[in-house]
Amino acid sequence: MAAKTLYDKIWDAHLVAEGDGETILYIDLHLIHEVTTPQAFAGLRAAGRPVRRPDRTLAVADHNVPTEGQALGAGAVADEEARLQLLTLERNVAENGIEYFPMGDLRNGIVHVVGPEQGRTQPGMTIVCGDSHTSTHGAFGALAQGIGTSEVEHVLATQTLRQAKSKNMRVTIDGTPAPGVGAKDYALAVIGAIGTAGGTGHVIEYAGEAIRALSMEGRMTLCNLTIEAGARAGLVAPDETTFDYIRGRPAAPKGAAWDMAVAHWKSFFTDEDAVFDREIVLDAAQIAPLVTWGTSPEDVMPIDGRVPDPASFATPDKRASAERALDYMGLTAGQPITEAKIDRVFIGSCTNSRIEDLRAAAAVVQKAFLEGRLVAPHVRAMVVPGSGLVKAQAEDEGLDAIFKAAGFDWREPGCSMCLGMNPDRLAPGERCASTSNRNFEGRQGRGGRTHLLSPAMAAAAAIAGHLTDVRDFI
Amino acid sequence: MKPFTRIDAKAAPLALSNIDTDQIIPKQFLKTVDRIGLSKGLFYDFRFDEAGREKPDFVLNQPAYKDAGVLIAGDNFGCGSSREHAPWALLDFGISCVISTSFADIFYNNCFQNGLLPVVLPAQAVEDLMAQARGGNHVISVDLAAQTVTAPDGRVYDFEIDPSRKHKMLNGLDAIGETLQKAPDIDVYESARALDTPWLERA
Numbered sequence: 001m002a003a004k005t006l007y008d009k010i011w012d013a014h015l016v017a018e019g020d021g022e023t024i025l026y027i028d029l030h031l032i033h034e035v036t037t038p039q040a041f042a043g044l045r046a047a048g049r050p051v052r053r054p055d056r057t058l059a060v061a062d063h064n065v066p067t068e069g070q071a072l073g074a075g076a077v078a079d080e081e082a083r084l085q086l087l088t089l090e091r092n093v094a095e096n097g098i099e100y101f102p103m104g105d106l107r108n109g110i111v112h113v114v115g116p117e118q119g120r121t122q123p124g125m126t127i128v129c130g131d132s133h134t135s136t137h138g139a140f141g142a143l144a145q146g147i148g149t150s151e152v153e154h155v156l157a158t159q160t161l162r163q164a165k166s167k168n169m170r171v172t173i174d175g176t177p178a179p180g181v182g183a184k185d186y187a188l189a190v191i192g193a194i195g196t197a198g199g200t201g202h203v204i205e206y207a208g209e210a211i212r213a214l215s216m217e218g219r220m221t222l223c224n225l226t227i228e229a230g231a232r233a234g235l236v237a238p239d240e241t242t243f244d245y246i247r248g249r250p251a252a253p254k255g256a257a258w259d260m261a262v263a264h265w266k267s268f269f270t271d272e273d274a275v276f277d278r279e280i281v282l283d284a285a286q287i288a289p290l291v292t293w294g295t296s297p298e299d300v301m302p303i304d305g306r307v308p309d310p311a312s313f314a315t316p317d318k319r320a321s322a323e324r325a326l327d328y329m330g331l332t333a334g335q336p337i338t339e340a341k342i343d344r345v346f347i348g349s350c351t352n353s354r355i356e357d358l359r360a361a362a363a364v365v366q367k368a369f370l371e372g373r374l375v376a377p378h379v380r381a382m383v384v385p386g387s388g389l390v391k392a393q394a395e396d397e398g399l400d401a402i403f404k405a406a407g408f409d410w411r412e413p414g415c416s417m418c419l420g421m422n423p424d425r426l427a428p429g430e431r432c433a434s435t436s437n438r439n440f441e442g443r444q445g446r447g448g449r450t451h452l453l454s455p456a457m458a459a460a461a462a463i464a465g466h467l468t469d470v471r472d473f474i
Numbered sequence: 475m476k477p478f479t480r481i482d483a484k485a486a487p488l489a490l491s492n493i494d495t496d497q498i499i500p501k502q503f504l505k506t507v508d509r510i511g512l513s514k515g516l517f518y519d520f521r522f523d524e525a526g527r528e529k530p531d532f533v534l535n536q537p538a539y540k541d542a543g544v545l546i547a548g549d550n551f552g553c554g555s556s557r558e559h560a561p562w563a564l565l566d567f568g569i570s571c572v573i574s575t576s577f578a579d580i581f582y583n584n585c586f587q588n589g590l591l592p593v594v595l596p597a598q599a600v601e602d603l604m605a606q607a608r609g610g611n612h613v614i615s616v617d618l619a620a621q622t623v624t625a626p627d628g629r630v631y632d633f634e635i636d637p638s639r640k641h642k643m644l645n646g647l648d649a650i651g652e653t654l655q656k657a658p659d660i661d662v663y664e665s666a667r668a669l670d671t672p673w674l675e676r677a
Contacts, residue, residue, distance in 0.1 A: 016663045017656050020638040024656060026663050028674065036557065038507035049650070052660075055676040064505060081505035088507050122674075132556040132580055146580055148558035149509075150587030150649070158653045160660060164636065166579075196492055197550040200579055230553065232579050253673035261673050296492050317491050317548060324490075419555075421501045428524065438554060440496045442519050 003271035005168045006235050007203045010143040010268060014126045022162045028125040028142075030056055030155050031111045032098070034089040035063040035421070036130030040153035041092040051096040052159045058120055059093045059100040061086050062110045064421040067384050067411035070104040077103075082422065096156075109387020109413040112136040112350040116220065117389055119249025123238035123265035128155055133350045133437065135226040139219035140246075141238035141268045143203070146227065167201055167277040169231065170270075172208040175284035180470045182360070183218035184352060184435070184454035186210065187225035188290040189282060192300035199231025202278065205270060206236050210284035216245040217356035224351045225437055228297040237269045289470050292439045292452040293337055294325035299439070301337060303457065303469045309333040328441055329449050330429070338467050340451065344432040345381035345462040346444070347455055348411075349418035352435035353386030355393050357455040361435075362399040364459035364473050365406045375407035376465030382409040382424070384416040408462070420445045433461035476589040477646035480617040481570060483543025486533045487607040493547055494554035495581060499563040512559055513566035534567075544571045544614055546604050551592075552581025561590045571616045573623065575600050586639050589646065591618060599623075599631045618644055 004012070016024040030053075037059075044051070051057065061074065064082040074086035086103065093100040101108035107118065112133055115121040121137045127144035128134060130152045137144035147161065155161055171190055191198075204226050206219075214222065219236045226234030236242075243262055246252045253261040288302035299322075301308065310322035310333060326333060331340065347353070347361050361383070368374075375381045383403050385391035391413055394400055400410045417424040418436035426432055426448025435458050439450040451467060460470040503515030520532045528535050534542065545564070551574040552560060561584050564572070571591040585592045593616065595603070606612060606626045615624040618640060623631045642649065668675050 017659045020641075021636050022638050024653060024659070026660070026667065028671075035504050039509045039558075042507070047650070049654075056674075079505070085505055085507060130556060130558075132554065146556040148556055148561075148580065148584035148587060150558060150584065154650050154653065157650045158657075158660060159664075160653060162649055162653060196553055197576055197578070200550070200576060227580075230550070230578060257673040261671070264671060317489075320489075321491050419496075419501050421504065438494075438496070440494045440554060442500055443496050446500075446519060446524065 003274040005270045005274045005276065006141060006205055006237050006268055007143065007168055010124055010126065011165060013124065016160055022164055024160045025126060025163055027128055027155050027159055027161055028056060029058070029115070029120055029127045031115050031127065031129035031134070032057060032059045032152065033063055033111050033131065034061050034085045036149050037092065037152055038085060038088045039149050040156060043153045044156060049157045051098065051156045054097040056159060057098045057156070058115065059089060059098050060108050060111050060114050061089060061103045063415045063419070065103050065414040066422050067414050067416050067424055070412045074103055106388035106392060109390065110350045110353060110415055112224065113354060113386030113390065116140065116216070117249065117387055119246055119252035122246060122261070123242060124268040128161060132227045133224050135232065135234050136220050136224040136350055138223035138226065138234040139216060139236050140242055141235060141265070143233055143235070145232040166203045166232065169199060169202040169204045169278040169280070170276040171204055171206050171280045171282070173206065173210040173282045173284050174208040175210055177210060177284040177287060180289050180456060180474050181284070181287050182454055183214055183221040185287050185290045186284065187222045188292070188297070188300045188452065189287045190280070191225065191229045191297045192290070193282065194229055194280060196228060196296050196298040197230040199226065199229040202231045203233045203235060204229065204231045206234060211236060212239065215356055216241060217354040220354065221351055225297070228437060238265050289454065289457055291337060291457065291467055293329065293331060294322065295328055295439055295441050296325070297437070297439060297452060299325060303337060303467065305337060307331050307333055307335050307337055338469065340431060341466045342379060342433050342461055343430040344426060345379060345458050346384070346417045346432055346434040346436060347382070347458050348384030348386070348416050349436035350386065350415070351437045352455050353384060353390065355390050357435065358383065358385065358390070358394045358399050361455040361459035362402045364456050364470065365408070365463065366402045368463045368473060369402065369406050373463050375462045379462055379465055380409070381407065381462040382411055382417070384411045385413050387413050417444050419443060433458045433467060475587070475646045475648065478570060478589045478591050478618055478643050480615065480619070481543055482613060482615045484539060484541060485544040485546050485603065485607040485612050485614045486539040486542035487604045488533055488545055488547045489604055491548035492550045492553055495552055495557050495560040496554055498552065498560040499557065504557060504559055509562050511566065512563035516563040516567045541568065543568055544573060544616060545569050546600060546607050547572060547574045549575045551577050553578035556580045558584045558587070561585050561588045565590050573600060573603060586643060587649065589643060591616065591643065593623060593633050595623065595631055595633055602629070
């Protein structure tokens with residue numbers, strides 16, 4: 001039998017039918033939210049089609065929820081259009097018998113935090129959601145990808161997806177990282193190395209000792225950002241770290257079913273002699289804390305470096321893009337990036353809002369606080385936990401007290417300022433140190449300037465008032 | 475879905491790489507429960523200034539390109555968010571074909587669900603078309619059946635496309651209807667799966 005990759009194995013295990021170039025793939029878990037589903041449910045209704053497997057579907061409210069006053073419910077959301085979308089979701093899930101964690105429910109939060117947290121995300125699964133950061137769930141060795149609304153409707157109606165198979169790419173990261181370097185830096189390093197279209201048409205499997213050493217939170221951060229390298233899905237083969245994370249969660253198998261499940265999950269790994277279409281190798285020891293300087297996630301640089309000169313880029317297109325990016329970002333070629341004075345800090349998003357992220361940020365803040373330092377007076381800093389449960393756990397651990405004492409705003413869960421669909425957004429010209437995933441023009445608010453970095457780096461920037469090297473804080 | 479067969483239309487050049495779906499349609503236009511009327515948000519920050527006035531420099535605001543039906547863009551068009559509002563907005567604006575050297579996967583896929591044709595051509599061909607579109611003579615023809623783009627100067631460029639996607643696009647087929655014809659296969663798969671992974675089944 002030919003050697004297979006992890007991706008090959010998951011793919012083969014979900015084949016329903018094969019046809020002319022497209023395969024019908026069974027979908028184990030369909031996550032839905034308020035923004036990319038109303039048109040899908042309307043389509044089903046118009047065609048008189050039922051939801052095939054409501055039990056394989058889970059709904060949350062995350063993209064446009066305010067990060068305060070959530071206990072008042074969707075009906076109290078001030079933004080009329082957001083309110084209509086939230087109420088439409090509530091109607092759609094009720095009509096179709098879909099499990100739903102409404103805004104204000106402790107279990108609600110960002111869809112890519114909630115799925116794993118509830119134990120719904122499991123190895124070997126196929127998972128889809130109308131959101132490109134669905135790649136996050138690949139951290140569990142699940143084939144997880146973002147889809148459009150037409151495909152959301154297709155999955156609701158058929159519990160399958162029509163798709164052509166992608167190619168296999170492997171990114172191996174060996175070595176031991178320096179203190180202050182972690183999953184976010186690995187991800188930015190990969191995007192910087194292969195470019196934002198480097199993974200187009202591929203599924204990326206992450207391997208190597210630095211990946212094995214990552215926690216599930218770290219693996220989720222890495223897989224989350226895979227879409228920013230152009231690949232729809234990222235994968236990490238499941239191991240004991242994975243099983244330990246899942247054990248005991250609400251939807252995790254229990255008793256005898258647990259042993260059966262673990263045996264099943266252990267069959268999802270890449271065979272030793274499997275061949276990848278493309279291989280990338282990085283050394284964790286060579287990766288510095290990274291930050292973006294431009295308006296594409298591939299515009300990465302080490303925090304102790306200087307802003308690149310557009311003239312140094314290879315093609316006229318790239319030079320033009322770099323010039324436009326520097327102009328938009330208000331930066332000058334050759335200046336140390338640590339000179340960039342910030343106005344805002346955002347710690348949150350499906351990339352970095354889990355408990356480990358908040359702990360990493362809080363550790364930096366606490367150390368500075370004990371040295372008498374607070375959030376810089378000109379900086380507005382906010383922490384938005386990924387779910388109600390993350391928020392509760394952080395409060396149990398006293399992290400909220402550390403953040404608040406230092407001058408951070410402690411918010412309620414949601415996507416928040418990652419995409420600024422709710423009231424949390426940047427004003428024109430404001431510069432933000434952000435743990436999110438996209439530094440696109442206008443992403444966090446029209447004219448807003450986003451620098452992507454890790455939670456510890458964001459916390460350090462909040463204290464310093466400018467981008468700064470977290471290694472000076474630990 | 476509206477079928478796509480052939481169009482003869484003005485082509486607008488947008489020579490930027492990595493145009494993401496946030497740029498194609500910004501967040502504030504996603505708060506809708508409809509698929510229609512999204513042209514108002516298309517390239518909003520490119521088309522309008524902060525006061526909501528048209529920016530005369532932007533290509534789709536120029537009289538020669540206001541009724542463009544084809545967009546010629548830089549590499550990796552449609553990267554970022556999975557929002558299908560991006561193809562909806564382009565179609566609603568009257569653009570039913572985008573030509574580039576490359577597209578991001580999710581956007582590319584979303585196009586085919588809606589009858590918006592994404593055409594991939596080599597860099598030199600895109601550059602040629604871009605240059606001609608910048609001049610006054612910018613009506614091009616895109617023929618899906620023949621898999622050709624005919625430039626204003628008469629040059630013909632062939633493009634590749636997956637045969638099943640082409641078939642669905644030419645005929646405006648409903649993917650859900652097609653898949654539902656395979657419902658017995660889905661039933662069989664689900665029965666087998668229930669035995670393999672019983673813990674995923676709800677009692």
